[in-house]
Amino acid sequence: MSKGLLIVLSGPSGVGKGTVCNALRGKMDNLVYSVSATTRVPRIGEENGVNYFFKSHDEFKYMMENEQLLEYAEYVGNYYGTPRDFVEETLQSGKDIILEIEVQGALKVKEKFPEGIFIFLLPPSLDELKDRICGRGTETQATIDHRLSVAVDEIGLVGHYDYAVVNDQIDEACKRIESIVIAEHCKVRG
Numbered sequence: 001m002s003k004g005l006l007i008v009l010s011g012p013s014g015v016g017k018g019t020v021c022n023a024l025r026g027k028m029d030n031l032v033y034s035v036s037a038t039t040r041v042p043r044i045g046e047e048n049g050v051n052y053f054f055k056s057h058d059e060f061k062y063m064m065e066n067e068q069l070l071e072y073a074e075y076v077g078n079y080y081g082t083p084r085d086f087v088e089e090t091l092q093s094g095k096d097i098i099l100e101i102e103v104q105g106a107l108k109v110k111e112k113f114p115e116g117i118f119i120f121l122l123p124p125s126l127d128e129l130k131d132r133i134c135g136r137g138t139e140t141q142a143t144i145d146h147r148l149s150v151a152v153d154e155i156g157l158v159g160h161y162d163y164a165v166v167n168d169q170i171d172e173a174c175k176r177i178e179s180i181v182i183a184e185h186c187k188v189r190g
């Protein structure tokens with residue numbers, strides 16, 4: 001059996017990564033979502049083990065020091081990391097896995113998995129990004145401002161990615177990502 005594809009989806013806070021990933025989960029049978037560990041406090045409605053594995057700083061440090069994380073990064077005051085075993089086991093089983101992670105982590109994954117597919121989700125405009133992150137209502141004004149200033153730097157790194165997908169309409173963005181994955185499965189690899 002051939003190994004699955006490792007897909008990385010990045011994009012600024014509020015662009016719609018979580019929304020698009022949820023929509024893809026219902027459409028792509030062979031696609032598994034990597035659940036990250038984080039020290040961030042859960043938002044209302046988020047479930048441990050579904051959205052994230054919510055960890056204390058000590059628990060996260062233990063995972064870091066015991067090489068349980070494929071990559072990790074600090075983002076706007078919290079740590080986020082990808083549990084390694086789950087990614088490797090999923091790929092071995094022939095399923096595709098999608099990692100929804102920020103840019104520093106994505107670049108570390110690229111060093112380890114240069115064959116991965118790196119997709120950057122872009123907002124239609126910075127004003128629309130601001131409206132989405134404010135409209136979600138999960139962050140304080142200070143956190144929104146911090147995330148928006150990070151967003152500008154993140155968007156500047158789009159050149160490190162293989163594909164850029166604008167999330168104008170959720171269905172359209174999903175279709176583009178599905179098409180990328182289908183094409184990558186058809187690719188002749190050396």
Ligand SMILES: Nc1nc2c(ncn2[C@@H]2O[C@H](COP(=O)(O)OP(=O)(O)O)[C@@H](O)[C@H]2O)c(=O)[nH]1
Pocket residue numbers: 010011012013014017018036037040071072073075080081082083100101102103104105106
């Ligand atoms: N490097 C890395 N980044 C992650 C991981 N999990 C989530 N992130 C990213 O961390 C950033 C903040 O995530 P979150 O607090 O959920 O905010 P959101 O992007 O506004 O939904 C986002 O860019 C996520 O994609 C991970 O395991 N590793």
Ligand SMILES: Nc1ncnc2c1ncn2[C@@H]1O[C@H](COP(=O)(O)OP(=O)(O)O)[C@@H](O)[C@H]1O
Pocket residue numbers: 011012013014015016017018019020132133135136167168169170
């Ligand atoms: N294509 C879209 N058009 C309009 N609103 C969207 C779109 N995609 C996502 N949203 C909304 O934007 C907000 C941020 O989306 P979310 O998935 O939480 O972003 P992220 O995970 O990238 O931080 C949510 O309120 C979501 O419903």
